[in-house]
Amino acid sequence: xxxxxxxxxxxxxxxxxxxxxxxxxxxxxxxxxxxxxxxxxxxxxxxxxxxxxxxxxxxxxxxxxxxxxxxxxxxxxxxxxxxxxxxxxxxxxxxxxxxxxxxxxxxxxxxxx
Amino acid sequence: xxxxxxxxxxxxxxxxxxxxxxxxxxxxxxxxxxxxxxxxxxxxxxxxxxxxxxxxxxxxxxxxxxxxxxxxxxxxxxxxxxxxxxxxxxxxxxxxxxxxxxxxxxxxxxxxxx
Numbered sequence: 001x002x003x004x005x006x007x008x009x010x011x012x013x014x015x016x017x018x019x020x021x022x023x024x025x026x027x028x029x030x031x032x033x034x035x036x037x038x039x040x041x042x043x044x045x046x047x048x049x050x051x052x053x054x055x056x057x058x059x060x061x062x063x064x065x066x067x068x069x070x071x072x073x074x075x076x077x078x079x080x081x082x083x084x085x086x087x088x089x090x091x092x093x094x095x096x097x098x099x100x101x102x103x104x105x106x107x108x109x110x111x112x113x
Numbered sequence: 114x115x116x117x118x119x120x121x122x123x124x125x126x127x128x129x130x131x132x133x134x135x136x137x138x139x140x141x142x143x144x145x146x147x148x149x150x151x152x153x154x155x156x157x158x159x160x161x162x163x164x165x166x167x168x169x170x171x172x173x174x175x176x177x178x179x180x181x182x183x184x185x186x187x188x189x190x191x192x193x194x195x196x197x198x199x200x201x202x203x204x205x206x207x208x209x210x211x212x213x214x215x216x217x218x219x220x221x222x223x224x225x226x227x
Contacts, residue, residue, distance in 0.1 A: 004156075033214060042117075042203055042217035043157070056214055090156055092215070099211035100145045100164055106156040 004105035006091050012111045013081050019110060021076040025093030026103045031055075032074040033102070034066060035090040043090055049074050050096050078110075086112045115140040115206045117218035125224045126194055134189040134221045136204030146187040147205040147215070148178055157203065163187065174198070199225045 005024040013019050025032050031050045035043035045058035049068035063079045072093075078085055088107045095101060120135040138144065145164055149157040161172025168180040178189045187204060204218045 006156075035217075040220075042219045045214040045216070048214055056212075058214065092157075096211070099207055099209075100147075100162060102147075102159075102215055104149075104157040109154075 004091055004093050004103050006089075006105035006108050008108060009106070010109045010111075012113060014113055015081055015083060017081050018077065018079045019081060021078075021089050021091075021108045021110070023074045023076070023091030023093075023105060025072050025074070025091075029093035029095055029103065030072055031094045031096045032068060032072065033092045033094070034074070034076045035092065036060070037088040037090055037107070039087070046076070081112045083112050086110060115144060115208060115213060115216045117204050117206050117216055119202075119204055119218035119221050121221050122219065123222045123224065125226055127226050128196055129193050131192050132190065132194050132198075132223065134202050134204075134223065136187045136189065136218060138185050138187065138204070138206045140185075140206060140208065143209045144206045145209060146178075146180060147207075148172065148176070148187070148189050149203045149205060149217075150174075151201040151203065151220075153200075160189070160202075194223070194225050196225050196227060198223060 007022045033048040034046040037043045047057040048055045052068045065077045068074045090107045091105045092102045116139045118137045126132045147162045148160040161170045163170045163180045171177045201220045207215045
């Protein structure tokens with residue numbers, strides 16, 4: 001049973017660059033949420049996608065954007081990277097009608113230098 | 114909006130001793146409650162969740178939690194910990210309507226000492 005798959009697992013970017021992170025949801029799930037987890041902190045909600053549209057958004061600047069594809073997979077894009085964007089980015093998938101069944105991926109560790 | 118407070122940032126405990134990790138939440142609506150565990154350099158794994166019914170919830174790896182509505186708490190317990198339980202533990206809450214996302218506490222670092 002394939003769970004949530006995220007790629008890449010690690011990457012290093014330079015300040016000002018742009019990055020794209022990818023997420024494939026668990027089979028049967030239709031909703032994808034993205035979280036940012038800074039070192040020593042709990043995950044912070046970035047946004048959620050359902051039916052290829054952003055459904056909810058947390059307190060993150062417009063530099064953070066996303067997309068959901070017809071096969072339910074999703075991308076997180078971050079423009080004009082700052083040192084403070086260094087974090088573990090977690091993707092969680094779920095069913096829209098069952099908002100208590102989140103499955104998390106292993107995350108992408110982004111380091112901005 | 115919901116919020117979660119994990120009262121202890123670090124909890125050291127000797128192997129085979131009992132442990133309790135505390136979690137309090139704030140919400141104006143009915144909620145679902147969760148505990149997740151995160152091992153180093155890994156994602157989040159669900160330990161247990163409270164949806165409805167019995168306030169005592171049993172999860173994986175011998176953990177259990179008790180929902181206390183009057184005290185707005187959802188404390189996690191294990192009667193006897195193992196070295197392998199060393200990890201970061203996160204309490205989380207979501208509202209039943211699905212109109213708000215899963216909200217996490219800042220985490221509690223459980224360190225089991227041999």
